[in-house]
Every structure is written in C-alpha cells, then in structure tokens.
Amino acid sequence: MVSIATYVFLDLETTGLPVEETNRTKITELSMVAVKRQHLLLTRAGAAPRVQNKLTICFNPGRMVQPGCTTTTGLCNDLLEHETKFNEDAFNAINSFLNILTKPVCLIAQNGHNFDFPILKNHLVKLSVKFSDDLLCADCYHAFYDILEKVKIPQSWKSVKQENQDKSSEESLTKMDPKQKVGTDEELDNKDHKKSMQEINETTPKHQKIKITGVPRIGELQRLSKVRRRFPWSDGTKPRDSYKLKDIYERVLNLPGIEAHRAENDCIMALQVSVALAKDFVEWVDANHCPFAEVKPMTVGVRLGE
Numbered sequence: 142m143v144s145i146a147t148y149v150f151l152d153l154e155t156t157g158l159p160v161e162e163t164n165r166t167k168i169t170e171l172s173m174v175a176v177k178r179q180h181l182l183l184t185r186a187g188a189a190p191r192v193q194n195k196l197t198i199c200f201n202p203g204r205m206v207q208p209g210c211t212t213t214t215g216l217c218n219d220l221l222e223h224e225t226k227f228n229e230d231a232f233n234a235i236n237s238f239l240n241i242l243t244k245p246v247c248l249i250a251q252n253g254h255n256f257d258f259p260i261l262k263n264h265l266v267k268l269s270v271k272f273s274d275d276l277l278c279a280d281c282y283h284a285f286y287d288i289l290e291k292v293k294i295p296q297s298w299k300s301v302k303q304e305n306q307d308k309s310s311e312e313s314l315t316k317m318d319p320k321q322k323v324g325t326d327e328e329l330d331n332k333d334h335k336k337s338m339q340e341i342n343e344t345t346p347k348h349q350k351i352k353i354t355g356v357p358r359i360g361e362l363q364r365l366s367k368v369r370r371r372f373p374w375s376d377g378t379k380p381r382d383s384y385k386l387k388d389i390y391e392r393v394l395n396l397p398g399i400e401a402h403r404a405e406n407d408c409i410m411a412l413q414v415s416v417a418l419a420k421d422f423v424e425w426v427d428a429n430h431c432p433f434a435e436v437k438p439m440t441v442g443v444r445l446g447e
Contacts, residue, residue, distance in 0.1 A: 142427050142428060143245055143277070143427060143430070144178070144245070144427055145178055145245050145246075145247045145277065145423065145426055145427060145430065146177065146178055146242075146243045146244055146245050146246070147175055147176070147177055147178065147242040147243045147244070147245070147246045147247070148175065148176055148177075148178065148181060148247055148249050148412075148415070148426070149173050149174070149175045149239065149242065149246060149247065149248050149249065150173070150174045150175075150176075150249045150250070150281075150408040150409075150411050150412045150415075151171075151172070151173050151248045151249065151250045151253065151257055151261075151408065152171075152172050152250060152251070152257065152404040152405070152407040152408045152411075153168050153170065153171055153250075153256070153257045153260060153261065153404065154168070154169045154170035154210070154214045154216060154402065154403075154404050155167060155168055155169055155202075155210065155260065156169060156202045156204055156205065156206045156207060156210060157206070157207035157209070157210050158207075159256075159260065159439055159445055160444075160445075161207070162207075163441055164263075164439050164440060164441045164442070164443070164445070165204070165441065166260060166439065167200070167202035167203060167204050167227070167264075168200050168202065168227055168260065168261070168264060169199065169200055169202050169206060169210075169214065169216045169221060170197070170198070170199045170200065170214070170216060170403075170404045171196075171197070171198050171200070171235070171261075171404060172195070172196070172197040172198075172404030172405040172407070172408050173195065173196045173197075173235070173238065173239075173248075173408070174193055174194075174195050174405065174408040174409060174412055175193065175194040175195070175238075175242050175246075176189075176190045176192065176193055176194075176412065177190070177192065177243060178423060180192050181412075181415060181416055181419060181422075181423065182419050182420065182423065184416045184419075185416075186394075186416060186417040186419070187394055187396075187413070187416075187417065188413070188416065189409060189412055189413050189416060190412075190416070193412075194238070194241075194242065195405065196234070196235065196238045197404060197405050198225070198231060198234065198235075199216070199220075199221060199224045200221065200224055200225060200226060200227050200231065201221045201222060201223070201224045201225065201226050202218075202221065202226075202227075203226055205218060206218050206221070213402045214402045214403070215402075215403070227264050227268075228268070229268055229270065232265065232268055232270050236270075236272060236273075239272060239273070239276065240273065244275060245275065245277060246275075246276055246277065247276075247277040247278060247279055247426060247430050248276065248277070248278040248279070248433060249278075249279055249280075249281050249411065249415070249426070250278070250280065250281065250411075251280075251281050251282045251386045251407065251411055252280065252282045253278060253279070253280040253281070253282070254278075254280045254283075254436070254446050255280075255445050255446040256445065258278055258433065258436045259436060259437060259438055259439040259445045259446065260439050260445075262433070262436045262437070262438040262439070263438040263439035263440070265438070266438045271434070272433055272434075274432065274434050275432075276432070276433040276434070277430040277431065277432060277433060278430060278431060278432075278433045278436065279425075279426045279429055279430040279431070281411050281414075281415065281422075282384065282386075283429070284415075284418075284422060284425045284426065284429070285384065285389050285414060285418070286384055287425060288418050288421045288422065288425060289382075289389075289393070289418075386398075386401065386407060386410055386411060386414075387399075387401045387410065389414055390410045390413065390414055393414050393417050393418070394413060394414070394417060398410060
C-alpha cells in the first residue's frame, strides 16, 4: 500500500454543468492547496496546517459562462475576458507546481471522480499534454462519507466540536444563514440523476438539461469500482445527513462554512475536514487512491465517471 506524502486539495469552478453543456464545459478557476501528510496529522482539529503551498488561476474559458454559474461563483465572461486561456503555459505552471511537491502526490477533490478529475483531464488531452504518471487522485466525497457513516468518529473530532460549540456557538448562530445549515434527507432524495448531480457538483446553472448516456466498460478497472462509485451510498441506503462540502464542514467542525464556490475556499474546507478526521482520512486515501493517468477525460456523449 502506497503512503501518500503530499495531499493536493483541488477545486474547479466551471462555465456550467457538463450535463447541461453536452460535456463541453470549460474551467473558469482552478485552485490547489498542498499539504504534507505529517503536517496534516500533527495539526489540531479545527485548524489547518501552517505550511501550505497554493496555486490559484482564473481562466478565460472561451465560451459563455452560464448565468447560474455566475450567480454561484461570481465569475462571468466580462471579468475573465483578459485572463489566460487554459493553454500550454497554464499547464506548465500547474505541472511545475505539482512537480516541486514531495512524492507520492495525491490530488484530493470533493466529487472529483465525477467532476474535477475528468474535466481537468479533458483540458490536458486537448493540449496533448499529461501530468507525471505517478500522480495519484482520490475523492474526498467518498472518504468523508465512509469515515463519518461507517467508522467510529475520532476523539479529536469530538473534542474540537465541543470546543468550538463552547467558544463560538452564539456567533455561529447569528452569522449562519438558515439555508446554509446542515441539510436533510430531502436534499439528497432526488430521483432524477441530473438534478442529483446538480445538488452535488460545485456549480449549479439551471438551464435545459441534455441527456448524456455512456456505454459501460464491462470488466474495465474492476479494482477501482469502489473508488469510483457515482455516489458514496451506491451499495446502501442514502444517509440522513447532507454530504455537500459546506454541510460536512459545518457538521464536523460546528462552525459556519467558508463562502462556498470560491475555488480556494472549497479547498480549505475540504482540508480542514480532513484534518479533523486525520488518521482515518490518511488511511482511507492510502487504500482508495488511483492513478490520475487512469482517469477518463470528459467526453461528448459519455457520462462523467463512466
């Protein structure tokens, strides 16, 4: 089993949902926050490692940003007009950032296998470039679900939750919008797949939906079937609690979530939840990562994650 040395928390903001853009979605913002394994393990729950290496780039997507995404992310075509496109220079900057980190390096993203990883891979394929073959990736959406639903919660998480409650419960209650509090089963009980993905993914434009189907690859990469589940609860019952990143953050840390849908903020929220779950998180990633080289790029006509 490979022990990850560096975790790179990744988040993308995009022009829209792939299912609503026939898988022609473009990246408008990319953020990476890298921390070392030992720093994550030694950081107290409720905090973030002091040593963080960061990269955030906004892009001119070269296509219309859906109005719903502009509302959610604050990014629009006018703001991005003079930003770089996702070109070879941008790739070189990202690749150089990853290459200076202590290996093995693993990308971590919330719903990464069904959103961030295939979209990023699509942009690389179009440039005929690739990251190092030893780059790994793992989906913290599945990690948080598996740990919080099936594993005894670490004492450190219980302690920080009580500590935060004692110190800032009044402040949290006054600052939190009721709509931002922990979700219920109603939020997850979506019978329509595309609507469910809209609840989960990091962008939420509400335009006409276009059905995309894919041909299952029978027997391909069977060892990764658990790692690449479409939903964490694919083999069981949907949980009562919401597993949106902001809701997980508020539930685990008992603090109001950082402003969501800003790429770096989403990385920091995922990082802080990971710190609170420290030992269980690093063990889960060691057992459930896969090579980024094996991620299938977003492709027209094929559902993401297939």
